[in-house]
Amino acid sequence: MTNARRVLVHADKQSLAGSLAARFITKVVDLLDAQHDVNVVLTGGSVGTAVLEAINESSARDSIDWSRVNLWWGDERWLPAGDPERNETQARAALIDHVGVIESNVHPFASSDGPLTLDGAAEEYATELSVAADGGAHPRFDITFLGVGPDGHVASLFPDHPGIQVTDATVVSVRNSPKPPPERLSLTLPVLNRSDRIWLALAGSDKASALGLALAGASTWEVPVAGIEGRLRTVFFVDRDAAAEVPGELIAVEY
Numbered sequence: 001m002t003n004a005r006r007v008l009v010h011a012d013k014q015s016l017a018g019s020l021a022a023r024f025i026t027k028v029v030d031l032l033d034a035q036h037d038v039n040v041v042l043t044g045g046s047v048g049t050a051v052l053e054a055i056n057e058s059s060a061r062d063s064i065d066w067s068r069v070n071l072w073w074g075d076e077r078w079l080p081a082g083d084p085e086r087n088e089t090q091a092r093a094a095l096i097d098h099v100g101v102i103e104s105n106v107h108p109f110a111s112s113d114g115p116l117t118l119d120g121a122a123e124e125y126a127t128e129l130s131v132a133a134d135g136g137a138h139p140r141f142d143i144t145f146l147g148v149g150p151d152g153h154v155a156s157l158f159p160d161h162p163g164i165q166v167t168d169a170t171v172v173s174v175r176n177s178p179k180p181p182p183e184r185l186s187l188t189l190p191v192l193n194r195s196d197r198i199w200l201a202l203a204g205s206d207k208a209s210a211l212g213l214a215l216a217g218a219s220t221w222e223v224p225v226a227g228i229e230g231r232l233r234t235v236f237f238v239d240r241d242a243a244a245e246v247p248g249e250l251i252a253v254e255y
């Protein structure tokens, strides 16, 4: 199999989430057979959270040795700890609170009610990444989940917004985000793209145009998801509505 981008089309959001959850569990079990631990980057957003819920609801969930899973986030909304709109809060409720992940292996971004400024929080996360990296700038990410906004944003890298162009840092602070809240933190595009596997999850007709443009070769500046490419695999898990503008020859499987 090559690293060409693959699109897997599912009937609806629920079957997409179930399929991605099953693939995640199988892949993590396989990886943990071959290596000591795995690094997973989580996303926020409606579909990303539905995937975590599907993992939690799977009868195969406990085949993973969760004590060897490290969790990171691709982005976070700059809000107080526990705010229901924080990606961390949603991921904890959907999955983390229900499995045996070791708390010190959970790496949320700082929150706005803590001692750090937004820029300080970006620096702190960059340091946390490098401490876990054994000499590099960040750990090797085995699996990175990404949601995609209707405007084509990934993590908190928005179209026509400076963060998408940053290549000399691992983490950026984002101001004046077009999607609320206005302040956010995000991994940068080169860091996301150094993930072994990137699994993108999109559902709904409001995502169709961004996905179609990205796969047709739009510029990363205008449609950030166009610039996403993992080292080994880049797979788009989509529902039929989101797939409406995907060229037929790019659809690897239609369930």
Ligand SMILES: O=C1O[C@H](COP(=O)(O)O)[C@@H](O)[C@H](O)[C@H]1O
Pocket: 043, 044, 045, 046, 047, 048, 075, 076, 077, 087, 146, 147, 148, 149, 150, 154, 155, 156, 179
């Ligand atoms: O704000 C965000 O939105 C995107 C996409 O969310 P969705 O609800 O349209 O799927 C998400 O990927 C990102 O992590 C989040 O902060």
